[in-house]
Amino acid sequence: MRILVTNDDGIRAEGLRRLVRVARSHGVVKVSAPDTERSACSHAMTMRDPLRVKPFDWPESDVEAYHVNGFPSDCVNAGLTVAWPDGCDLVLSGINNGPNLGFDATYSGTVGGAMEGTINGIRSIAVSMACFVDDAPLHYETGERWLLENLADLVALPAKPLTLLNVNIPAIAYEEIAGTKVASMGQRVYEDRMELRSDPWGRPYYWQGGVAVVSPDQPGTDVEAVSQGYVAVTPITLDWTDRDYAEVIRHELTATART
Numbered sequence: 001m002r003i004l005v006t007n008d009d010g011i012r013a014e015g016l017r018r019l020v021r022v023a024r025s026h027g028v029v030k031v032s033a034p035d036t037e038r039s040a041c042s043h044a045m046t047m048r049d050p051l052r053v054k055p056f057d058w059p060e061s062d063v064e065a066y067h068v069n070g071f072p073s074d075c076v077n078a079g080l081t082v083a084w085p086d087g088c089d090l091v092l093s094g095i096n097n098g099p100n101l102g103f104d105a106t107y108s109g110t111v112g113g114a115m116e117g118t119i120n121g122i123r124s125i126a127v128s129m130a131c132f133v134d135d136a137p138l139h140y141e142t143g144e145r146w147l148l149e150n151l152a153d154l155v156a157l158p159a160k161p162l163t164l165l166n167v168n169i170p171a172i173a174y175e176e177i178a179g180t181k182v183a184s185m186g187q188r189v190y191e192d193r194m195e196l197r198s199d200p201w202g203r204p205y206y207w208q209g210g211v212a213v214v215s216p217d218q219p220g221t222d223v224e225a226v227s228q229g230y231v232a233v234t235p236i237t238l239d240w241t242d243r244d245y246a247e248v249i250r251h252e253l254t255a256t257a258r259t
Ligand code: MN
Pocket: 008, 009, 038, 039, 040, 096, 097, 109, 110
């Protein structure tokens, strides 16, 4: 299998090293990742600046690697141009150093990398370690081991065009993992999202982040699965059309619209 690995935490991130290690047991691995951290940039694309794609000396000598001064989607496109010009079979993005649950997936550069692979018609999987406390151990070893045991099954699933898999692995010891659940995208809402502060000269500024308020009553969601110790696998489609609602408004609009 020809595998392209990317992330949004940068080419030196531990999660990327771990993901490459897993991928190497499944085929030929090439890496194209950002030269610096590019978290929360979603599916952003560099359009007004030159992209520099530079070889990177990967610790395992059988891995061809490049770092790119761009976003994860840039890295995937650069990887498909420079590393795999004839295409590849799988794009892996991660392992991210934090959760990408619920609406957070829409901000995620990790998911953004998988989106670009999907748009290129390649089976793509985003993987994140779901910890919930700052500075808590990320337990990458749990993610690596879970992937070693389950990546082949994920890849063997029937592929669906325009659909990627978003995988969130609880940041706990491997023995504590309760199992795997296919889950829907939950709702992760933040409290105090914009915090007002003052700079040393007394001028106000805002720091964005906030505390996630996860309501536990979201049955069937990724948020619930991970909070119960399950690995959450969420299929995400790039066709954002809400077909049920389209039917509703089509009926309304055709009845009322003026021509
Ligand atoms: Mn990240």
